[in-house]
């Protein structure tokens with residue numbers, strides 16, 4: 001570990017300032033381009049000690065837990081950056097990823113994200129000598145930073161910190177840490193604990209009693225099994241109500257989900273047969289079913305069951321069929337894809353390479369790609385463009401405020 005003064009040259013893809021030094025780049029969280037800063041250097045990592053010259057783009061962070069100190073929450077990395085350079089940074093992540101694959105389509109302005117919109121939040125919890133610790137992890141560590149506020153998470157979640165602490169305390173078996181995924185739903189909070197030591201009957205009963213005293217909690221599940229469900233959690237996918245399985249994937253903000261769904265629906269337009277790949281519990285499929293027959297394909301059984309139940313119990317939808325399938329190992333073939341007028345795909349961070357290779361050969365007229373990783377999106381779009389697709393537009397969406405993550409929707413046609 002050595003102390004030195006460096007000048008920050010640029011902002012890296014993870015939102016850290018990067019200083020080019022004779023010994024190679026040093027990544028300095030909380031530092032901005034143009035700033036001269038004193039750092040404690042440990043290999044390629046620099047801990048910010050003080051700022052000698054401050055960037056005009058620096059703003060005062062909103063949250064007390066965002067700071068370069070030892071007890072800093074790792075949830076945000078860009079709270080100290082002013083709005084315009086921040087939106088430029090996010091949009092550029094998409095522009096640069098596309099450019100790296102030789103793609104220069106029209107990229108729209110960033111769809112921005114407001115405070116308090118994150119409806120799905122993952123807390124870490126652990127029993128300690130001083131009581132129950134609930135918070136977020138410090139960046140790239142298992143150290144839990146106890147939080148009292150979070151301007152990013154939904155107020156409905158942050159208002160229940162005491163309730164969440166009491167649930168975590170009732171579930172904690174030993175001193176090992178575990179996760180609480182909390183989803184704001186129309187019926188109350190859906191709390192999914194993972195990594196909890198199996199509950200014996202006494203702890204189980206005590207945990208149920210704790211939850212039953214808490215009016216804001218709709219459901220608590222432990223390691224994937226429902227422990228207690230005072231009310232069925234419900235989320236609204238464009239007027240279709242769905243009960244997601246415990247801890248299920250859900251777009252992190254409802255606003256981003258609505259914006260992305262509106263883009264997808266407008267692009268698909270009057271298509272009569274639509275395929276939704278990596279469909280989850282129906283975010284896009286159930287909205288699309290208002291006007292089109294939809295086939296939804298997804299790898300997780302529980303998600304598909306939730307989608308299927310909602311499709312069968314909601315009036316006014318066109319037929320929806322579901323298929324459990326591993327789309328990495330067994331993508332739909334070009335032959336199978338040919339019958340669709342439009343295809344929507346929304347894969348995990350790894351992207352959809354195998355599936356897109358088939359799609360590129362199938363000749364489907366309209367394609368909408370939704371992605372949380374600009375790099376794999378760019379790779380997949382390149383495959384489509386090489387087979388004659390035109391990228392009409394790419395819309396970056398800020399779903400993860402102040403993090404270095406960005407969503408994007410790409411609309412293609414041939």
Ligand SMILES: C[S@@+](CC[C@H](N)C(=O)[O-])C[C@H]1O[C@@H](n2cnc3c(N)ncnc32)[C@H](O)[C@@H]1O
Nearest residue numbers: 278279280283298299300326327328346347348
């Ligand atoms: C980014 S999420 C999108 C889900 C859904 N479109 C939504 O908006 O909620 C990606 C989805 O892909 C599914 N998935 C991951 N790997 C898969 C695979 N190999 N085959 C099929 N589905 C997979 C996940 O279960 C998850 O539901």
